Amino acid sequence: MNAVIKKIAFISIILLLPNVFVAQNIPQHISYYRIYDFIDELAIDRIININSVSKPYSRNFIAQKLLEAQAKDSLLTKRQKADLKFFLNDYAIELDTLPKSYVHWSNKRTFDLSLVQPAFQYRDKYFKCRITPLLGMDVIANTADKANKGVILKRWFGADFQATIVNHISVWASYRDQSYYGKFLNTKAGLAAKDARISNYNYLNNLPGCQYKEAEYGGDYSDMRGGIKAYTWWGSIGLVKDNLVWGDSYSCSNIISGRAPSFPMLTLNLKPCTWFELNYIHGWLISNVLDSTNYYIEENGNGTKINYRPCNKFIAANMLTFTPIKGLDLSLGNSIIYAERNVQAAYFIPIAFYKSIDHLLTKGVQTENQNSQVFFNISSRNIKHLHLFASVYIDEFSISRLKKNNPQENPISYKVGFNVSNWPLKNLSLVGEFTRTNIINYKHSIQQLTWASNSYCLGHYLGDNAQEIYVALNYKPIRSLNLNLSYSNARKYKDYEYVRRGADGSSLISTIIAQKPFNEMVWENDLVSLKATYEIFNNAYAVINLEWNNARGYTPKSDPIEGENRLTKQGYLDLYTPKFYQGENFTITCGLSFGF
Numbered sequence: 001m002n003a004v005i006k007k008i009a010f011i012s013i014i015l016l017l018p019n020v021f022v023a024q025n026i027p028q029h030i031s032y033y034r035i036y037d038f039i040d041e042l043a044i045d046r047i048i049n050i051n052s053v054s055k056p057y058s059r060n061f062i063a064q065k066l067l068e069a070q071a072k073d074s075l076l077t078k079r080q081k082a083d084l085k086f087f088l089n090d091y092a093i094e095l096d097t098l099p100k101s102y103v104h105w106s107n108k109r110t111f112d113l114s115l116v117q118p119a120f121q122y123r124d125k126y127f128k129c130r131i132t133p134l135l136g137m138d139v140i141a142n143t144a145d146k147a148n149k150g151v152i153l154k155r156w157f158g159a160d161f162q163a164t165i166v167n168h169i170s171v172w173a174s175y176r177d178q179s180y181y182g183k184f185l186n187t188k189a190g191l192a193a194k195d196a197r198i199s200n201y202n203y204l205n206n207l208p209g210c211q212y213k214e215a216e217y218g219g220d221y222s223d224m225r226g227g228i229k230a231y232t233w234w235g236s237i238g239l240v241k242d243n244l245v246w247g248d249s250y251s252c253s254n255i256i257s258g259r260a261p262s263f264p265m266l267t268l269n270l271k272p273c274t275w276f277e278l279n280y281i282h283g284w285l286i287s288n289v290l291d292s293t294n295y296y297i298e299e300n301g302n303g304t305k306i307n308y309r310p311c312n313k314f315i316a317a318n319m320l321t322f323t324p325i326k327g328l329d330l331s332l333g334n335s336i337i338y339a340e341r342n343v344q345a346a347y348f349i350p351i352a353f354y355k356s357i358d359h360l361l362t363k364g365v366q367t368e369n370q371n372s373q374v375f376f377n378i379s380s381r382n383i384k385h386l387h388l389f390a391s392v393y394i395d396e397f398s399i400s401r402l403k404k405n406n407p408q409e410n411p412i413s414y415k416v417g418f419n420v421s422n423w424p425l426k427n428l429s430l431v432g433e434f435t436r437t438n439i440i441n442y443k444h445s446i447q448q449l450t451w452a453s454n455s456y457c458l459g460h461y462l463g464d465n466a467q468e469i470y471v472a473l474n475y476k477p478i479r480s481l482n483l484n485l486s487y488s489n490a491r492k493y494k495d496y497e498y499v500r501r502g503a504d505g506s507s508l509i510s511t512i513i514a515q516k517p518f519n520e521m522v523w524e525n526d527l528v529s530l531k532a533t534y535e536i537f538n539n540a541y542a543v544i545n546l547e548w549n550n551a552r553g554y555t556p557k558s559d560p561i562e563g564e565n566r567l568t569k570q571g572y573l574d575l576y577t578p579k580f581y582q583g584e585n586f587t588i589t590c591g592l593s594f595g596f
Helices: 004-019 033-044 057-068 078-090 356-364 508-512 569-576
Strands: 105-108 111-116 118-123 127-144 145-167 169-181 216-232 235-242 261-275 278-282 289-300 303-310 314-325 328-338 373-379 384-392 414-423 428-437 466-475 482-492 521-537 540-553 583-594
Touching: 033 057, 033 078, 033 384, 033 414, 057 078, 145 583, 289 466, 328 356, 356 373, 521 569, 540 569
Parallel strands: none
Antiparallel strands: 105 111, 111 118, 118 127, 127 145, 127 583, 145 169, 169 216, 216 235, 235 261, 261 278, 278 314, 289 303, 314 328, 328 373, 373 384, 384 414, 414 428, 428 466, 466 482, 482 521, 521 540, 540 583
């Protein structure tokens, strides 16, 4: 009898072990770049192993990786040990403890109310939560050609709430009210308050996308993210509104970059073994296209007003990652943008080739199909101190276009890059990336089906027919201090609409993709940046950023073709660059924030 009892007890312990080590599955937002950089550094040094193709990581995942590094502290440098201790304090509640704070009220068991760092944290057997305030301001001053362009004040405030219930349900919410204040811009330099809106879907910069509200002083917008997830040790399923990054990159991914405003989505993550992981989403995008058949009727004193509603727009996408050997991750996936009146059940299948499903749904009635894509990513950390990666995004593909006598190019985007970390000098890393995107990649002849949300491209910020060279030197001399020196050269070439038929009824798209890509530049920007970031205590930042940039436009010399968007050099400059950054500029940004 005792033997039977022991066997039952042993089996029970094995079954319960996964639940013992499960903690809250709350995403760590991609804006906290210091923790992402540190986790990546540990992986490049082969202290831990990660799959970095899909972000954000969960806070629990990060906490577990920090614990893994702590168990191998003999492999860490002095600065890495200090950073590790610092980050472990921020993820204390994920590790079932309370953080060490400075000015606080705590019973040292269940709750801690802290003023430095500002936060309230609570934990017991069934419930854990954390509430943190968000507050910050950046002062952005710009001079150009010895003329003062003035100052933009960027400020934000809000709060962040995170909770886990019975170790299987996570709930979180994050609200930020943000604004760009432009009343201090120099009107003599031709600037107005509205020119403080330096983030826009047309502008070719890597600032987070937003949807401005009415504000005569500049630009005002809010960002509300949150979600609920059910999870266990081998996966999770959730309804979230968040930013998403797919594809390895240190500057801007060419698959899903995370630049577009956050959108609601159903998420599924499965990792049943060490060599396979599945990430799937079904999202509700913002089309910014009005539906003339869907409207409200508003009664007022002057009669009635018709208020048209936006068209529906959805995305379904999956990313499957295989790890044949430790340190080598091979990822492939596909997606579809569709714009039906209602969601399509077939696109909720997490492992599917969506283009095949699309053909079944649309070809029988000879209607235009939806917009599908395929992508690949390879990441290798097999050589200590070196991360090699490459990603390919395929919008359309035809083997016939590979023939030498065919001038047409497949609409694809590719990125290659490397990161050399802690070699030959400790605490120093060198990053290099090259990105190229062919003509009409990310675009579609039907505006509702473009690779975009809120009109922001979901992929690389430069869009199609463009390339970027990015190089960065990162130095971390002491705990919490990051020094980053970077250079980028971004080039935009002639821009074309995705037009299937010309005025004479001939195939215009064939002519467009037969144009030589990367032939005539219409816009270019060189950017040199020296940025110092010091995290005073967890989630409290002081930032100084010195930038020099030179943005200019060019007028193409060749004759325009049908479907080309032809502008003057000033027209291209106005389209792609905010006035604040046109020409040669020296910009100083100083900031202080609680939260990120």
